Amino acid sequence: MNTIQKNLYQLLCEIDELCKSQDIQYFLAGGTALGVVRNHRFLPWDDDMDLYITRDNWAKLRDAVESGKVELPPNRELVYAENTPYYSNPIPRYVDTSTTAIYSSQMLPGRACGQHVEFLIMDPMPNEEQEKAEFLKNLRMYTELISPYFVVNKSLSIEDFREHAKEYKKLYAVAEKESLNAVLKDLDAKLHSCVESESKEMCMRWGIQTLIYQHADFGKSRPELFEGRMFPVGEHAEGILRDAYGDSWMYVPEVEDQVVHNALQDIEIPYEEYTKRYQPYVDKEKMLQSYRKNKNNSLSVFCLRREREKLAVEAQALIIRDTIKNELEEKLDDIRDNYNAKAYGAVRNIYRDYTQNQMNQYARKYNVYYNISDECMYYILMTAIQQGRYFEAQKYLNIRKQNEPLSEKLLEVQELIDYCRDLSIAIYDYDDVDRIKELLREAKSEWKELLDYGRAELWLNDRLAESELDWQQQKTRAEKWNQIYPEDGEVMAYLAESELKLGEKEKAEDLYNRAIHLTRNGIIWEKAKESVGLERIEEEYDLRK
Known part of the structure; x- marks a missing residue:
């Protein structure tokens, strides 16, 4: 933990004690829960902390503090819209007043400006x-x-x-x-x-993004180890993470995709040392009216700006769309040859212009469509699937479905994507041996050479192996898949585990070390730590120093 994370952790421990004393249920949320489920610690880049709490449990917490039933530790405040003028935020905060974490939207109230933990209130739908x-x-x-x-x-x-x-x-x-x-x-x-017990879904009161979760995924909570101490996550936390972060939730993002927050942070100086320098000179009511007037104006022109932005994106697409389509058609023989040779990196290089433009945030935002032939679409989808990235293939196919009906060939790819997703859910969300057995039996013959099929087969036998003979057979199985997919860290990790179980610790350490540098699957990283003590996540911490 860095210094900011250590302070956030202290705040969490205080909240945990407070909630336990009042029989208040909460759950670790957002990036905090993601780090805990994957690696039992903070995300290396995390600089905030979120908790889920239902509306009724939040009311219990608020009332306990307001009534004096519980006393907060020194230098602590519970800040929310009803007790803080100009605090225009639907998310309450537990604040450390001896530190500073000032966001621009909180400069006017000048109160919730210390290091804090946010309560993400969940309402039944x-x-x-x-x-x-x-x-x-x-x-x-x-x-x-x-x-x-x-x-x-x-x-x-x-x-x-x-x-x-x-x-x-x-x-x-x-x-x-x-x-x-x-x-x-x-x-x-x-x-x-709505009555919580009757609702199938819960919605987080945020607004910037509509986050809807299955009520059953929260359940009665389950304890998970977080930096050496147990804290509650949703009973089916993996399902919550899949809803919040998508099907690739188990993968640690690359550094350039890691989200940090833009705030004035100071762990040693109370935020009042900053706010007192400007607060006396601010006419808060006048400034608030200026903010509201500006927002009204922004609402009036927002659609015009968006329409202008959309026209610009569509104009760019109009210029280059046919060029991209024609170039792919001209290279179709090269695409086929590279795909059949399992040179998937070469296939991706050929598609680079298409993927950069079609998956551009503005093209996706305005559903700007780069139409390519069914055969060209087939190979980019299958390349992603062959590399164990069915969730990436699904994004391309979703764009296709929004703009035209899927051909029979692409409907077959959709069936395959659904199958890969079912495997992922059974493994990562439910740890369901029986479901994996069923899915492996149901696989079409042409699916049995796919990476996700191999990973599932290895996962299943890793779970079932007991005797030395079982592990010898697992090693043979893993060696076969490793020959087919020599650059896949997840397959290599199963080979490493079989070597370890057969007493080959040095081989296992070497294989695990290679495996964790070939994959960003945080679950695999954690397995390497448990099995041979390799701390891949520490390298991510080092990158933040």
């Missing part, structure tokens, strides 16, 4: 689709109205945002005539009208 749509509409309006500093719901489509902005201005006019608190209170009542 209606089960009926029409009522669910109304719930999400109210949620978006609540989060938009409560925040004067920036446009919250930017991820909506242009058409949906136009309706959202119209409704916002209508409700804001009511708020100006009556009061903003009255409007927010009315929306809050609508959002908290």
Whole structure:
């Protein structure tokens, strides 16, 4: 842990003790839960901490503090919209006032500006689709109205945002005539009208991104080791992580994809030493009105900006779309030859212009479509699948489905992607031996040479092996798959484990060391640590120094 993480960990320990004393249930959330489930520690780059808590449990915590039933430690505050003027945030914070972590959106209230742990409040959702749509509409309006500093719901489509902005201005006019608190209170009542025990899904009250989870995934919580101490995660935390981070949740992102937060951080100086330098000179009410006026103006021009941005992306696509398509058609023989030779890196190089443009964030944001032939699409999909990246293939296929019906050949690829995903869920989310047995039996003959099939077969026999003969057979099996996929760290890790079980510790250490540098699968990294003491995650920490 770095110094920021050590302080956050201390705050978590305090919250844990407080919640235990009042029979309050919470769960580790976000990147905190991700680090715990993968490697039982902080993500190396993590500089904040999130907890899930249901609306009812949050009310118990808030009431216990407000009533004096529990006393917070020195230099601690529980900050939320109802007890802090100008704190325009639906997410409460447990704050260390002896430190500093100032975000631009919290400069005006000047209170929740120390190192903090955030409580992500979960509300039960209606089960009926029409009522669910109304719930999400109210949620978006609540989060938009409560925040004067920036446009919250930017991820909506242009058409949906136009309706959202119209409704916002209508409700804001009511708020100006009556009061903003009255409007927010009315929306809050609508959002908290479902009975938790009857709801199948829970929604996090955030707004920037609509995060919906299966209620059953939280359950009664389960303890997980986190930096040497047990803390609660959802009963089916892996399912929560899959909902939040996608099918590749078990993989540690490359450094350039690791998200850090932009805040003024100081672990040694109280935030008041900073805020007192500007707070006395700020007319907060006047500044708040300026923020709201600016936001109203931003809402008015937001769609125009988005439409202009969309036109620019479409214009670029119009210029290069046919060139990309024709170049791929001309190289189709090379694509086939490289694919059949398992030279998947070479195939990816041929597709580079296509992938960079089709998967560009703006092309995806505005559904700008780069049409290529079914055969060209087939090879980019199968290349991803052959490399154990079915989730990447699914992204390409989703774009295709949004723009045209899938051919019979591509429907077969979709079936294969679904199969690979089922394998992943059975292994990582449920540790389900019987389900993997069933899926391996169901596999079509042409699927049995795929990397994900091999990984599943090795996973199953790793779970079932007991005798020396079992491990010798597992070693033979792993050697076969390692010959087919010599650069796959996950396959190599199974070979390493079989060598270890057969008493070949030196070979196992060498294989594990190679394996953890061929994969970014955090579960494999943790297995190498448990089996032979190799700390791959430490290298990620070193990169942050």
